[in-house]
Amino acid sequence: MIGVFQLLGLAKEECLSCGSKFFGKDQGFICDDCLKGVKPYRPIDYSHRLSYVFSYRIYGLYEGTLKHLIHVIKFENSKSLALLLGNIIKEHLWEYIEEIDPDVITFPPLNLRRFWNRGFNHVEHILKGAGVPCLSLFTRRDLAPPLARLNKEERAKAVMGYKVKENLVDFVEDKRILIVDDLLTTGSTIQRLSYLLLSLGAKETHAYFVAKD
Numbered sequence: 001m002i003g004v005f006q007l008l009g010l011a012k013e014e015c016l017s018c019g020s021k022f023f024g025k026d027q028g029f030i031c032d033d034c035l036k037g038v039k040p041y042r043p044i045d046y047s048h049r050l051s052y053v054f055s056y057r058i059y060g061l062y063e064g065t066l067k068h069l070i071h072v073i074k075f076e077n078s079k080s081l082a083l084l085l086g087n088i089i090k091e092h093l094w095e096y097i098e099e100i101d102p103d104v105i106t107f108p109p110l111n112l113r114r115f116w117n118r119g120f121n122h123v124e125h126i127l128k129g130a131g132v133p134c135l136s137l138f139t140r141r142d143l144a145p146p147l148a149r150l151n152k153e154e155r156a157k158a159v160m161g162y163k164v165k166e167n168l169v170d171f172v173e174d175k176r177i178l179i180v181d182d183l184l185t186t187g188s189t190i191q192r193l194s195y196l197l198l199s200l201g202a203k204e205t206h207a208y209f210v211a212k213d
C-alpha cells in the first residue's frame, strides 16, 4: 500500500530532525535514518545530586533527534512514536533495571487537564514500547497549568499536588521503586515523588530519564 502512495507521490513527509523527505509508515515526523541514529550518550555527568533519589540514569541529552522525538510525542500526541522511543531505549533501560532490581516501576502522573487533552500518558507508552511492566502509583489533585509555563516558585507549589493513590499507600512500604520520566530539568518533580514514596515507607527510590535538558 505504501508503494502505491509512493508512486502517486503522496504521503511524503519532511523529517523534523534532518529535513529530508521520507515516507512515514506509522508516523510522519522523523525518518528511519534519524531514528536509527539515536544512541545512548556517554559519558553522562552524574555529579548533580538529586535529593531523595538513591541513583539515577539518563539515556541521552535533550538535543537532536531525541529532542524532536520527545517534543513530538508530547505536543503532537504521537502514541506510535512513544512506542518507538520505548523500543530505542529498551536495552539501556533494561540494563539499569537489572542492576537495581526494583520491586515496582512507575512514572509521574499528568495533571488532569493534560491527560484529557492528550488522552494518554506518554511515559507509560514509552515503557510499553520498552516492554517494561509498570504500575501507575501517583495521582494529581490539582488542575495546574503545565509545569513548563510556571516560574520556579509556582512549580514548587504545583509539585505539592502529587499523591500516591489511596489504595496503593500500604503497597509502597518496603519497596524498591524506580520512577521513569522523559526529561530531567530541575529534578524537582522526581525529588518530590521520591520524598513522597520514602515518607510512606518505601525502601529505595531510583530514577531513569530518557533525556537531560
Ligand SMILES: [Zn+2]
Pocket: 015, 016, 017, 018, 019, 020, 030, 031, 032, 033, 034, 035
Ligand atoms: Zn531524518
